[in-house]
Amino acid sequence: MIYVPVMSLDVYHNFGLEYYLMTEHHFNEPVFMLWSTTPTVMLGKYQDAAAELNVEAVKRNHVKVARRYSGGGTIYTDQGGCQFTLIYPDDRTEIDFSSGLELIQKALNQIGIKATTDSRNDLVVGGRKVSGSAQYVTSGYKLHHGSLLFESNLDLMNQLLNVDPVKLAAKRIASVHQRTVNLNEQEPSWTAADFRENLRQAVYDLTSFQEYHLTADEQARVAEIGQQRFADPKFIYGRQGQGAFQVKRYFQGGGLVKIAYSIYHDQLADVHLTGDFFSNLDAVKFEHALDGTDYDRRRVSNVIRDQLAEDPILGVDADQLVNMLFDHV
CATH class of the missing domain: 3.30.390.50 (CO dehydrogenase flavoprotein, C-terminal domain)
Structure with a gap:
């Protein structure tokens, strides 16, 4: 396994890095990354921004809006949590979360957090969600990425996200907040930085990964992809429809x-x-x-x-x- 350190907190740059490693710099073994963002809401590939977001709250709190190339729902991220990315050679096109979730679940268990899988793409602790995942594929490669809540601002998350009542009723909950929990309840003495480092070390212990650092030219290309593809307002806000x-x-x-x-x-x-x-x-x-x-x-x-x-x-x-x-x- 290859580990690529990520210092950027900019979601567009980091999505650009994922895309670059999926399409332009191919490794013959899995690639793993851990990264964080400034306060951000990430829309799924097929979602309507106007329906999913409290736009006034997003503007008032200066929160970035981004859209993934993967499906799934809208999530909130900040420096109190972290994102993980796994990119691996795979010719199969079907969505399958098992292998990616297995690694993260093992790593969490190794640092003392007893996480289990729940439904299609979540990790839960004590029955409450701490991580959601999504995937997309390109020719010969599959990307699995997800979020981990450690000390994220769940009150702000609740203000920013509009969750459809149909979905809440199906899950028998009143709000997103009711179903989610921060992992610092498990390890209150840790900071978010401690959590990320402990998780990184646990993945190393499980995989013996080797680090790869991007060259200056590669960093410039990643920044270009981030701005051209992921910072484009048409891409972010374009999924809207007005049928009768x-x-x-x-x-x-x-x-x-x-x-x-x-x-x-x-x-x-x-x-x-x-x-x-x-x-x-x-x-x-x-x-x-x-x-x-x-x-x-x-x-x-x-x-x-x-x-x-x-x-x-x-x-x-x-x-x-x-x-x-x-x-x-």
Whole structure:
């Protein structure tokens, strides 16, 4: 395993570093990174920023907004926690959190924090969430990244994030705060820096990783990617739709799926797919494939099956999406 030290607290730079290591500097063995950010909210690939964020609270508290290339939900990060990234050679395209979560779970256990896996992508301590994960793939490589709460500002997190009532009801909780906990409850004598160093050392003990330091030219390229790809407001805020109909459902093991659409002359139009689900699906391609399709269950089903054949949605099948478009009318 290779360990790449990350000093930057800028989320755009750090997402740029992930992308660079996924697409331009390939290692033949897994790469591991630990990093932190200034106060930031990170949107999932398929989410609508206007629906997920309390925009006024974000502005008032000078919080950065970023969007991941991975699916899943919106998270809050700050210097009181840390992010972990695992990049490894893998030709499989399906979403699978087991290997990445296993390493982090073992490392946490080694430093005295008894974490277990829960549902599709979380680590929990005492039944409360301390870590969420997400993934995306490129040709021959898979990236698994996640967050770890240590002494993060959970009150601010609660102000910044709008969580859909459908999702809260499915999880039988009243707020995000109710389900999350900081790890400093387990180790109150540690600082956030202590936690990161102890975790780094535990991963070293488990893997005997070797450090790799980027050259100045590589650092410049990473900064360029960060600004061009991840700091672009169109990329961050672009997932918005205004269909005449809006349907949403929470699927256990799949997440929240929202579909906005209109019907003109008995055909689908203005289709817009959002949510906190996991997939490698190209949402724009999916939407364009449905636009102009006759509003007929069989024809819509055929289009959706074709789109999901190559890039399925984890925990959600074609029939469930078809039902969303027809059963509420």
